Amino acid sequence: MDDVLILGDMKEGSLDTRTLELVGVGRRLAKERGGDLCVLILGDAPGGGAAEAASYGPAKVYSVAHPLLKGFQPEFWLKALEQVCAQVKPGVFLMSHSYKGMELGPRLACRLGARLTTDCIDLAVDPQDGLLLRTKPVSGGNAISVFKCPGEPQMATVRGKVFEPAAAGEAKGEIVEIAVELDASMARVASLEVVKEEVVALDKADVVVAGGAGLGEEDGFEALEDLRKALSKSFGNVMIGCSRVAVDKGWISSDHQVGLTGTMISPDIYVAVGISGAIQHLVGMVHSKKIIAINTDAGCNMFKVADYGVVEDFEKIIPALVEKLEEL
Amino acid sequence: MKEMRIIVCAKQIPDPEAPLSDVRVDAANKEVIVDAPQVISPFDENALEAALRITEDLGGTITVLSLGKKVSDTVLRKALAAGADELILLQDDAFDKLDSYSVAQALADAIRKIGDYDLILTGRQAGDWDSGQVGLLLGEILGIPSVSLAREISVEDGSVVVKKSTPEGYERVKAALPALVTVSNEVGELRYISRTRMLKMLKGAGSIPSWGAQDLGTAPDALKKMSIVELSSPPDMRRDCQFLEGATPDEVAGKLAAVFKSLQ
Numbered sequence: 001m002d003d004v005l006i007l008g009d010m011k012e013g014s015l016d017t018r019t020l021e022l023v024g025v026g027r028r029l030a031k032e033r034g035g036d037l038c039v040l041i042l043g044d045a046p047g048g049g050a051a052e053a054a055s056y057g058p059a060k061v062y063s064v065a066h067p068l069l070k071g072f073q074p075e076f077w078l079k080a081l082e083q084v085c086a087q088v089k090p091g092v093f094l095m096s097h098s099y100k101g102m103e104l105g106p107r108l109a110c111r112l113g114a115r116l117t118t119d120c121i122d123l124a125v126d127p128q129d130g131l132l133l134r135t136k137p138v139s140g141g142n143a144i145s146v147f148k149c150p151g152e153p154q155m156a157t158v159r160g161k162v163f164e165p166a167a168a169g170e171a172k173g174e175i176v177e178i179a180v181e182l183d184a185s186m187a188r189v190a191s192l193e194v195v196k197e198e199v200v201a202l203d204k205a206d207v208v209v210a211g212g213a214g215l216g217e218e219d220g221f222e223a224l225e226d227l228r229k230a231l232s233k234s235f236g237n238v239m240i241g242c243s244r245v246a247v248d249k250g251w252i253s254s255d256h257q258v259g260l261t262g263t264m265i266s267p268d269i270y271v272a273v274g275i276s277g278a279i280q281h282l283v284g285m286v287h288s289k290k291i292i293a294i295n296t297d298a299g300c301n302m303f304k305v306a307d308y309g310v311v312e313d314f315e316k317i318i319p320a321l322v323e324k325l326e327e328l
Numbered sequence: 329m330k331e332m333r334i335i336v337c338a339k340q341i342p343d344p345e346a347p348l349s350d351v352r353v354d355a356a357n358k359e360v361i362v363d364a365p366q367v368i369s370p371f372d373e374n375a376l377e378a379a380l381r382i383t384e385d386l387g388g389t390i391t392v393l394s395l396g397k398k399v400s401d402t403v404l405r406k407a408l409a410a411g412a413d414e415l416i417l418l419q420d421d422a423f424d425k426l427d428s429y430s431v432a433q434a435l436a437d438a439i440r441k442i443g444d445y446d447l448i449l450t451g452r453q454a455g456d457w458d459s460g461q462v463g464l465l466l467g468e469i470l471g472i473p474s475v476s477l478a479r480e481i482s483v484e485d486g487s488v489v490v491k492k493s494t495p496e497g498y499e500r501v502k503a504a505l506p507a508l509v510t511v512s513n514e515v516g517e518l519r520y521i522s523r524t525r526m527l528k529m530l531k532g533a534g535s536i537p538s539w540g541a542q543d544l545g546t547a548p549d550a551l552k553k554m555s556i557v558e559l560s561s562p563p564d565m566r567r568d569c570q571f572l573e574g575a576t577p578d579e580v581a582g583k584l585a586a587v588f589k590s591l592q
């Protein structure tokens with residue numbers, strides 16, 4: 001009952017870094033509660049992931065295999081999670097605040113009669129009552145709140161890139177296979193089509209050149225694309241990012257969006273072009289190593305968090321900058 | 329096909345686009361104080377827009393539900409001005425500072441009281457507590473299929489078809505009605521409402537129904553609250569910005585290029 005269970009996730013055949021981040025924080029919480037750390041891997045063929053998870057030294061890795069767990073149909077995953085929780089009764093259950101975690105977290109909490117805190121940036125155990133202290137940014141990031149509530153399991157989804165990923169250790173966890181009963185009739189939402197689009201993995205970028213409402217129209221991104229190409233000659237992985245307004249206006253697809261409801265990033269260089277610096281945007285990029293802002297408004301918030309600022313119309317600066325970069 | 333009956337859940341919050349200088353953390357009372365006008369939470373506006381497009385195509389009615397301690401009908405009448413048919417305010421002291429589950433529970437009680445519905449739409453998350461739970465919890469409590477993160481929604485032959493965003497692109501899914509869908513900004517902004525129309529709605533005599541916890545039959549102890557142990561300001565994010573200046577854009581661009589060079 002004092003055990004900490006984390007939901008592991010696989011990406012392209014191996015454990016997602018976010019799972020390793022959870023392993024790190026989960027291990028600390030398990031120790032504070034006097035329980036064990038356990039990892040749960042679901043899938044149609046979870047064996048490889050389970051073995052990989054075991055090498056990070058949790059007490060146990062629960063491996064759940066079922067053909068219907070292939071891909072991600074939330075209703076099957078939820079039924080499987082319900083059955084696993086009924087069996088292993090975790091004291092704390094953590095998931096990443098990822099696509100899957102955002103979908104499964106609230107629904108599973110409801111089914112287990114527990115309360116969830118989403119998008120946590122810190123977790124601790126209250127020494128008095130053993131309950132989880134759940135630290136979460138609220139109001140877009142304008143405040144940080146610590147929540148607590150009774151009940152079991154204690155549940156949270158955890159923001160990515162906040163905790164250090166765990167390193168593989170000497171100890172190997174025991175792999176325990178758990179059988180679940182699922183049948184196709186359990187899904188009330190049918191998948192018609194899964195479409196892979198060409199999406200940018202912004203969190204892998206070394207340099208992000210991002211545009212916002214200040215670009216005025218879709219064409220503004222062409223200037224940014226020229227800059228991206230010019231920078232690509234000197235930097236690895238240069239990608240185009242954007243603010244939400246650019247998505248709302250239909251100028252660019254949402255995978256480019258940086259921020260609270262987009263991607264959280266911390267590249268070597270972030271270039272904000274025509275982005276005012278709303279809190280929901282800042283939380284996504286403020287950990288960038290160097291921040292360069294180009295904006296016509298000297299008073300805009302982005303300059304407050306920037307290392308270098310240019311108060312100028314992007315239409316004048318970007319082409320000139322591209323030329324200068326070519327000369328260097 | 330029968331006309332659609334859509335329920336949109338829309339929360340009233342202080343404008344999340346308010347400048348940072350208008351936001352203050354009251355640590356003693358564990359409250360975020362925002363010195364800005366109240367608005368409809370942005371993703372809920374996207375949900376309303378999606379509902380309006382569906383009823384434009386298929387006919388039907390839209391009921392907007394808004395829950396809080398004190399909900400302002402001047403804020404929510406915007407939904408009527410945009411084209412919603414009915415607004416129901418769920419307000420009660422007992423609805424103050426509820427956690428996500430309690431909100432979903434009270435909304436579920438209100439929806440059961442309304443009775444007949446085909447589709448429930450909510451925003452993917454609210455712009456004040458950023459929790460992102462109420463929609464999915466509501467679907468669970470009502471026991472209907474739910475789909476999250478919709479970027480496009482259509483209704484065909486008694487089913488809702490949703491294009492939902494995934495990390496790799498999108499997935500098209502289908503669920504029989506009644507169903508719940510949480511809506512993301514890609515659906516599109518709420519349509520433009522003319523000032524005249526807005527004023528007409530504000531002056532409109534029609535009284536807006538208001539239900540309290542007792543009307544909903546929500547037991548006060550069902551509204552358990554997650555407690556806030558502590559509320560604090562975020563760490564200071566300010567850096568010391570070095571402004572690059574010059575007589576011509578060319579000169580500034582030269583300096584900026586040198587910065588890039590130095591960071592290489």
Ligand SMILES: Cc1cc2nc3c(=O)[nH]c(=O)nc-3n(C[C@H](O)[C@H](O)[C@H](O)COP(=O)(O)OP(=O)(O)OC[C@H]3O[C@@H](n4cnc5c(N)ncnc54)[C@H](O)[C@@H]3O)c2cc1C
Pocket residue numbers: 211212213214215242243244245246257258259260261262263273274275276277278279280281284294295296297300312313314315344345370453454455456458
């Ligand atoms: C719950 C919630 C979640 C959100 N999530 C996100 C998120 O994940 N990511 C996100 O980005 N936003 C998010 N937002 C929206 C956010 O609040 C802001 O609306 C958005 O970030 C503003 O985008 P912007 O800076 O591009 O636009 P604006 O604030 O309109 O800024 C445009 C800027 O461009 C400048 N400009 C104008 N013309 C030029 C020119 N010619 N050259 C140079 N500069 C120029 C202007 O001075 C201004 O500073 C969220 C909001 C809510 C409520």
